[in-house]
Amino acid sequence: MAVRKPRRSARRSPASARGAARSRERRRESRPPRERGERELRRRVLWAVPAAIFAIFIIAQGGLVFALGISALGVVALHELYSLTRSVRPVDLAGFIALVGLVLAALFGEPFHVLLVLVCAFPLTYAIAVARPWRERVSWAIAMTLFGVAWVGLPLVHAVFLREIEHGGALVLDALLATFIGDSIAYSVGKAWGQRKLAPRISPNKSWEGLVAGLLGGTLVFWGFETAYQEFLTAGQALAIGFCVALAAPLGDLFESLIKRDFGVKDTGGLFGPHGGVLDRLDAVFFSVPVAYYVTLAVT
Numbered sequence: 001m002a003v004r005k006p007r008r009s010a011r012r013s014p015a016s017a018r019g020a021a022r023s024r025e026r027r028r029e030s031r032p033p034r035e036r037g038e039r040e041l042r043r044r045v046l047w048a049v050p051a052a053i054f055a056i057f058i059i060a061q062g063g064l065v066f067a068l069g070i071s072a073l074g075v076v077a078l079h080e081l082y083s084l085t086r087s088v089r090p091v092d093l094a095g096f097i098a099l100v101g102l103v104l105a106a107l108f109g110e111p112f113h114v115l116l117v118l119v120c121a122f123p124l125t126y127a128i129a130v131a132r133p134w135r136e137r138v139s140w141a142i143a144m145t146l147f148g149v150a151w152v153g154l155p156l157v158h159a160v161f162l163r164e165i166e167h168g169g170a171l172v173l174d175a176l177l178a179t180f181i182g183d184s185i186a187y188s189v190g191k192a193w194g195q196r197k198l199a200p201r202i203s204p205n206k207s208w209e210g211l212v213a214g215l216l217g218g219t220l221v222f223w224g225f226e227t228a229y230q231e232f233l234t235a236g237q238a239l240a241i242g243f244c245v246a247l248a249a250p251l252g253d254l255f256e257s258l259i260k261r262d263f264g265v266k267d268t269g270g271l272f273g274p275h276g277g278v279l280d281r282l283d284a285v286f287f288s289v290p291v292a293y294y295v296t297l298a299v300t
Contacts, residue, residue, distance in 0.1 A: 051281070055176065059169050066163055067107045070156050074099045077278040080268040081148045084259075088140035091132075094125040095145045099153040106160035114157055121149055152279075155286035162293040170230045171241075174222050175292040178242050179249045179284050182218025186250065189213035203257040211250055218246025237299045244295045245288045252287030256280070 058069035075096050082090045098121035105113040125145050129138050163172050190210025198206040222242025226233055233241070256279060260268065269277020 056173070059163070059172050062163055062169055064107065067103050067160055070159055071100045071103045073278050073282065074103065074152050074156050076269070077152045077282065078148045080277045080279050081152070081259075082144070084263045084265060084268060085144045088137045088144055089132075089134065090141050090144040090148070091125050091128050092145075094121065094128045095148050097124065098149045099156070102149070102153040102157050103160060106157040107164070118149070118153075121146060151286065155290055158290035158293045162289060162296070165293075165296070167230070167232045170226070170232070171292060171296060172289070174226055174230075174242075175245050175289055176285065177225055178218040178222035178245045179288045181221045182214040182246045182249055183253065183284055185217035186210040186214025199254055199257075202254055202261060206250070206254070214250060215243070215246045218249060219243045222246070233300070240299050241292060241295045245292050248287040248291040249284035252284040255287070256283035 054069070058066045078095050078099060079092070082092050082095065098117065101117040101120075102114055105117045125142050129142055129145075159172065162168055162175070165171070186206075187210065190205065190207040190213070194205075194207025194209045196208040197204065198208050198211055219239060219242040222245060223235065223238040226238045226242075227235065256268075260266070267276035268279040
């Protein structure tokens with residue numbers, strides 16, 4: 001009678017899986033730099049398309065759809081921040097409730113109601129923190145919870161304010177285009193010709209050359225898109241708003257870079273694939289959109 005040979009297990013051991021992963025990484029690194037760059041660009045574009053469609057949809061809808069859409073992004077951004085600071089156990093639930101409350105107050109109420117929600121966030125955070133079974137580092141937990149509400153929630157409030165004014169949808173779209181395209185221009189110019197480091201202790205890859213290019217590019221993108229497709233601002237107004245938006249955007253980027261460097265991480269999450277997490281993608285927007293709102297009120 002023939003004796004069957006035992007089948008080999010199809011499952012890989014952890015060591016072999018790690019070896020296979022290292023082998024794939026070595027193959028990627030062995031590709032020519034130009035090929036790696038093209039593959040990375042394709043990945044970024046593929047991940048950016050659905051995000052752009054989502055953004056255009058909620059901006060076009062406005063109202064509650066816009067508020068709920070940015071609230072969802074805000075909750076994910078807060079989750080990313082609170083995950084980085086899990087050692088101090090931030091009060092996640094209080095942060096999520098406060099953020100959604102701020103956005104809804106901005107939509108349905110007045111600035112007074114936004115301030116009221118922000119004030120109520122303090123006792124809410126305290127109450128939930130006290131109700132938890134642990135007390136270690138509770139001061140840091142409350143501080144980090146409210147820091148996240150301010151960093152993420154207040155810019156989203158201004159996004160609602162900007163969307164709700166006359167021509168608000170166009171202004172939000174223009175601000176986003178100026179922010180993202182300006183950032184891409186700054187990155188490309190800095191990578192190709194950057195010599196003078198902008199903030200080596202915070203973000204070593206940023207350069208003054210990239211900053212100037214991004215500032216010019218973002219300003220012209222805002223002005224050009226408004227002039228070509230919208231025409232509700234004068235050229236001077238569009239240039240003023242675009243310049244301030246393009247100037248604020250890299251500050252938001254540097255702010256998040258400082259936080260990430262403090263925690264020793266490259267990306268805060270992976271929702272947007274090669275673009276990182278929500279905080280990585282919207283860090284500049286958290287600064288540029290409030291600036292767009294106040295400068296628009298000032299010049300129109």
